[in-house]
Amino acid sequence: MKDLARLRTSIKESVELALNQQIQMEMVSSSKYLAMAGWCDRNGLDHSAGFFYKQSEEERKHGMKIFHYLCDQGAMAFSPEVPAVGQEFDSLRAVFETALEQEIAVTDSINRIIGVCRRESDYATEELMKWYVREQMEEEYIARRCLDLFDQIPADQLYYLDKKVSSVTYEDNVFGE
Template identity: 30%
Template sequence: MNTNRLSKTIAAALNAQMTKEAHASQIYLSYAAWADKRGFSGIANFLFRHAQEERNHMMKILEYILKRGAEVEVSAIPAPPKNPVSINNCFEKVFEHEVDNTNAVYKLVKMSHDQEDWATWNFMQWFVKEQVEEETLAMNLLDKMKIAGGENMNSNALYLFDKEMEETPDEVILAQEVTAENP
């Protein structure tokens, strides 16, 4: 008896997104090692945590595919892009990668909507919210660096930014959670 509840196109797209999340983990891992090698342990800590978070996203998709009765296809993960040339460039690359991932999530949401696969559409809403959070976090960090001088941040600003990154939470308050009492 066939218990698969995913179309071939949805299953293929979910498997591709699973690989994309694994690739994201590798990117964060690579950038974390790069930052740590340069003495930025706070930034490295932040990036290592995000590498694990991306791997968790991969596992969510893997489990969903299995629970819907489809076949998981583990594919090769592309190598991470070249290392950043600066801390500012590192977070520019992080932001660009998150935007790319958001676009992939949106395509999967649209595909599930078009195919009236409401279970997958509902499952993907968690990723939509997560991507808003990831993009907002990256934008906030880029804003802080811009205020501190961007590419021209001096060593004091870099030191303080590195120390702050060690304690920076992995989540941000999203617009839908804001109230007049809690802006």
């Protein structure tokens, strides 16, 4: 006799597992961004702190979007365990370098999930993940542009750099909406 819980969803176990791992990754990202925001706040970098508070909330929403998708499809969504994250950084540049590394890791994970969806012929989940592909293009673009500011603005003008961070948008990019 087939498992009745599996009859409630067309999502294969491998896709469900990958999506639950992505939920955890998004929530860990949210926690890391919150730590970055706190570091910026403690160091008087108000605009950068605001940028990272916003990023933290956005990552949480990304995780919740997948969580709700799994629930709506009759699959199991698990509340992820979020381990402790680092709270200290050597510099504002190090904070943004960490943010870019994190976004690249998320992009790699999204691409892996799409591969799983294709192997399992899960076109609905792949369609959902296309939204994340576009989102990651934006996230990486913004992180790279913020890092570019460090090369354009002298180190002794940290206040100006902090203020400039709040004006970086994806709309500057050819792929912007």
